[in-house]
Amino acid sequence: MNPTILVVDDDLALAEMITIMLHGEEFETHHAEDGAQALEMLETVNPDVVLLDVMLPGMDGMDVCAQIRETSGVPIIMLTAKSDSADVVQGLENGADDYVIKPFNPKELVARIRARLRPSPESNEPQVTLIQIADVEIDVPGHEVRRQGVRINLTPLEFQLLLTLALKPQQVFSREVLLEQVWGYQYKADTRLVNVHVQRLRSKIELDPDNPVIVETIRGVGYRSGKAVTPPEATPSE
Amino acid sequence: MWRWWREVKDILAGPVRFWRASLLTRTVTVTALLSGVAVTVIGGYMSLTIQSSLFNSRLDQVVAESVRTSSQIQALFDNSVTPAGTIDVETANSSAQTAIRTNQSVPGAGGFAILRTPGQITPQTMTSTSTSGLDLDILTTRLRQAVVQAPEQLHQQSVALPVDGEEVPAVVVGSVIQVPTAGSYELYLIYDFSDVQSTLNLVQQTLVLGSILLVLVIALVTWLVVRLAIGPVKRAAQTAERFAQGFLEERLAVKGRDVIATLARSFNEMAQSIESQLVRLGKLSRLQQRFVSDVSHELRTPLTTIRLAADVLNERRGQLDAESARSLELLLTQIERFESMLTDLLEMSRYDAGAVNIDYEPVNVVEIVQDCLDQLAPLAEQKGSPLLLEVFGGYGDVEADPRRLRRIVLNFIGNAIDHGESRPIVTFVDSNEQAVAIAVRDWGVGMDEREVARVFDRFWRADPSRQRSTGGTGLGLAIAQEDALAHDGRIDVWSEPGLGTCFRVTLPRSIQSSVNDSPLPLPPETELVDTQGNLVDEVSREQVSPR
Numbered sequence: 001m002n003p004t005i006l007v008v009d010d011d012l013a014l015a016e017m018i019t020i021m022l023h024g025e026e027f028e029t030h031h032a033e034d035g036a037q038a039l040e041m042l043e044t045v046n047p048d049v050v051l052l053d054v055m056l057p058g059m060d061g062m063d064v065c066a067q068i069r070e071t072s073g074v075p076i077i078m079l080t081a082k083s084d085s086a087d088v089v090q091g092l093e094n095g096a097d098d099y100v101i102k103p104f105n106p107k108e109l110v111a112r113i114r115a116r117l118r119p120s121p122e123s124n125e126p127q128v129t130l131i132q133i134a135d136v137e138i139d140v141p142g143h144e145v146r147r148q149g150v151r152i153n154l155t156p157l158e159f160q161l162l163l164t165l166a167l168k169p170q171q172v173f174s175r176e177v178l179l180e181q182v183w184g185y186q187y188k189a190d191t192r193l194v195n196v197h198v199q200r201l202r203s204k205i206e207l208d209p210d211n212p213v214i215v216e217t218i219r220g221v222g223y224r225s226g227k228a229v230t231p232p233e234a235t236p237s238e
Numbered sequence: 239m240w241r242w243w244r245e246v247k248d249i250l251a252g253p254v255r256f257w258r259a260s261l262l263t264r265t266v267t268v269t270a271l272l273s274g275v276a277v278t279v280i281g282g283y284m285s286l287t288i289q290s291s292l293f294n295s296r297l298d299q300v301v302a303e304s305v306r307t308s309s310q311i312q313a314l315f316d317n318s319v320t321p322a323g324t325i326d327v328e329t330a331n332s333s334a335q336t337a338i339r340t341n342q343s344v345p346g347a348g349g350f351a352i353l354r355t356p357g358q359i360t361p362q363t364m365t366s367t368s369t370s371g372l373d374l375d376i377l378t379t380r381l382r383q384a385v386v387q388a389p390e391q392l393h394q395q396s397v398a399l400p401v402d403g404e405e406v407p408a409v410v411v412g413s414v415i416q417v418p419t420a421g422s423y424e425l426y427l428i429y430d431f432s433d434v435q436s437t438l439n440l441v442q443q444t445l446v447l448g449s450i451l452l453v454l455v456i457a458l459v460t461w462l463v464v465r466l467a468i469g470p471v472k473r474a475a476q477t478a479e480r481f482a483q484g485f486l487e488e489r490l491a492v493k494g495r496d497v498i499a500t501l502a503r504s505f506n507e508m509a510q511s512i513e514s515q516l517v518r519l520g521k522l523s524r525l526q527q528r529f530v531s532d533v534s535h536e537l538r539t540p541l542t543t544i545r546l547a548a549d550v551l552n553e554r555r556g557q558l559d560a561e562s563a564r565s566l567e568l569l570l571t572q573i574e575r576f577e578s579m580l581t582d583l584l585e586m587s588r589y590d591a592g593a594v595n596i597d598y599e600p601v602n603v604v605e606i607v608q609d610c611l612d613q614l615a616p617l618a619e620q621k622g623s624p625l626l627l628e629v630f631g632g633y634g635d636v637e638a639d640p641r642r643l644r645r646i647v648l649n650f651i652g653n654a655i656d657h658g659e660s661r662p663i664v665t666f667v668d669s670n671e672q673a674v675a676i677a678v679r680d681w682g683v684g685m686d687e688r689e690v691a692r693v694f695d696r697f698w699r700a701d702p703s704r705q706r707s708t709g710g711t712g713l714g715l716a717i718a719q720e721d722a723l724a725h726d727g728r729i730d731v732w733s734e735p736g737l738g739t740c741f742r743v744t745l746p747r748s749i750q751s752s753v754n755d756s757p758l759p760l761p762p763e764t765e766l767v768d769t770q771g772n773l774v775d776e777v778s779r780e781q782v783s784p785r
Binding site: 011013014021081082103104106192220 | 535538541542545546549550553573580599600
């Protein structure tokens with residue numbers, strides 16, 4: 001079955017054009033004209049990716065994004081006319097996985113959608129099932145993160161980011177490498193994506209996000225995970 | 239000589255600056271100096287007047303006494319003649335001496351001398367006498383001759399009288415007395431004026447002390463008055479300065495109805511009007527920037543639709559006839575151009591609004607330049623310009639916004655390709671302790687002075703008829719300059735018609751450091767290309783094409 005994309009945009013011409021373009025790429029599409037309709041359709045069509053315009057009548061795209069995140073980890077790509085740092089960062093903080101600036105290159109949009117649809121690379125490391133860093137457990141096959149048995153809600157992208165770092169504990173990843181391994185970008189993209197998502201991830205998994213122990217910043221280089229209590233190589237005895 | 243003068247100037251520089259800076263010091267100093275001169279003149283005059291009147295009154299006293307003494311002594315000698323016509327001159331002499339001593343009533347009478355006028359032949363002689371210890375040298379020959387020649391007159395002369403090894407001022411009064419049978423004798427009475435002198439000294443000391451005090455008092459009063467007067471002026475100056483620094487809400491306190499109050503009122507009115515003008519202009523300018531920004535944003539959505547549509551058509555190009563295909567191609571390139579214009583316009587409006595954030599991070603300048611060269615290599619090849627890179631330094635990381643730095647370099651190289659006349663283009667990188675510099679040199683058409691002056695103007699083009707291959711928007715260099723300024727750096731241009739152009743950007747190595755001298759000269763020297771813009775033979779292929 002073809003992947004389903006929910007296009008949320010009040011500009012009908014653009015929405016129709018995106019739909020035509022995505023059909024050409026063998027995607028199935030649904031269109032929502034505003035935020036309320038989008039939240040409704042999220043239930044009914046169960047999309048694989050949401051393309052969300054920032055400027056929407058009524059409920060703002062940012063709010064829609066935050067509301068979707070309350071119930072779902074579905075990948076969200078924001079469509080924005082503004083490339084200002086503040087706008088982009090706000091969108092990412094509200095839970096968007098990625099963003100594209102209008103006018104975008106159709107190929108770029110498709111590439112980003114595909115990157116979000118890509119099967120997670122953890123299938124390449126089947127021998128690892130459980131990693132523990134500080135007091136946080138990462139259950140790789142279950143796609144779950146727990147602290148003392150309590151589940152922490154992470155979006156697939158956040159999980160992917162944490163897992164990529166945790167699979168090689170203490171190894172420093174540059175932002176560019178993370179963009180390539182987590183977002184799947186081969187070309188130079190905006191490293192702010194990494195910064196904002198690390199912040200979001202920390203706010204969920206760290207006890208004190210100002211003094212992180214699970215995802216540490218190495219100034220001028222990038223990020224690394226804290227020391228693994230249970231090394232990835234070891235088979236967990238659960 | 240000159241060095242000496244410079245040293246003096248250096249030493250004086252501090253005080254001179256202080257002198258110029260402080261109105262108070264200047265006023266007080268000038269007042270003190272002028273009143274000092276006035277007091278000196280008045281004091282000098284007073285001192286002279288007092289001196290002469292003191293001296294004269296004493297002299298009158300002395301002369302009067304001398305006359306009295308002289309006539310008394312003459313009478314004494316005349317009366318000493320016995321009825322027989324004889325005289326015991328020595329006895330008369332000693333009683334004359336006693337008479338002189340008792341007669342000397344004026345204070346400071348210093349002595350006397352009775353001397354025989356030389357050159358007389360008389361029946362008997364009287365011994366010349368004088369006060370013991372009196373140095374007869376003080377009676378000058380001139381005085382004695384004057385006394386002898388005009389015996390009927392009194393003669394006086396100021397002398398320095400040695401007393402206890404010191405000389406004190408004194409006056410000698412000389413007259414002639416006739417001693418019967420012994421001829422004429424000169425009588426000298428010496429009066430010590432040292433008490434007059436000490437009175438005079440006291441007066442002068444008092445005058446000097448009084449003058450100094452007076453000058454000090456005048457200076458103090460001036461200081462107080464000036465302080466009172468310039469206090470408000472100083473406050474006004476400080477307020478005006480703060481106003482000039484941009485604190486537009488600064489106002490002066492208006493007190494009373496004097497000239498200072500008028501100044502304060504006028505200043506406040508001026509400030510009010512400037513502030514409201516600026517607020518109005520600021521509002522207008524914000525509105526305009528907002529408009530530009532909104533227009534750019536609003537245009538983006540339809541442009542996206544157009545672009546997607548063109549792209550979908552492009553996918554089916556094979557089904558189109560030749561003219562439709564060409565039309566589509568034109569459509570695509572123009573959409574691209576439109577896009578970059580919108581981007582530049584938006585960036586410019588962001589700079590105009592001051593809403594620009596520099597995302598500093600450690601960047602490697604050489605790597606960025608290499609990236610830019612790689613990116614433009616196909617275009618350069620198409621235009622036939624070999625791209626060369628000469629790196630003298632700058633391998634270490636600097637703090638900069640990589641996106642903006644890349645944009646500057648791409649713009650330089652793009653311009654060089656456009657105007658390079660298919661000649662080589664050399665990019666230079668160098669750094670020093672404070673700064674890093676990138677220069678791009680072409681050997682193309684170049685520009686004259688007038689054109690160089692306009693090169694950063696928005697939408698300005700050196701030659702509108704020239705074909706542009708990089709799809710420039712006309713905002714590139716304006717944005718590049720803003721990018722450099724946002725980093726506290728700068729862009730310099732060198733250009734000569736027919737010789738080519740060189741753009742150089744100099745950025746500080748870190749946020750803290752500042753740019754003084756650029757590490758690269760303008761234009762930099764190179765051995766890769768000769769002055770005619772031909773590649774030097776030895777340049778190998780590796781150097782010509784970026785890796």
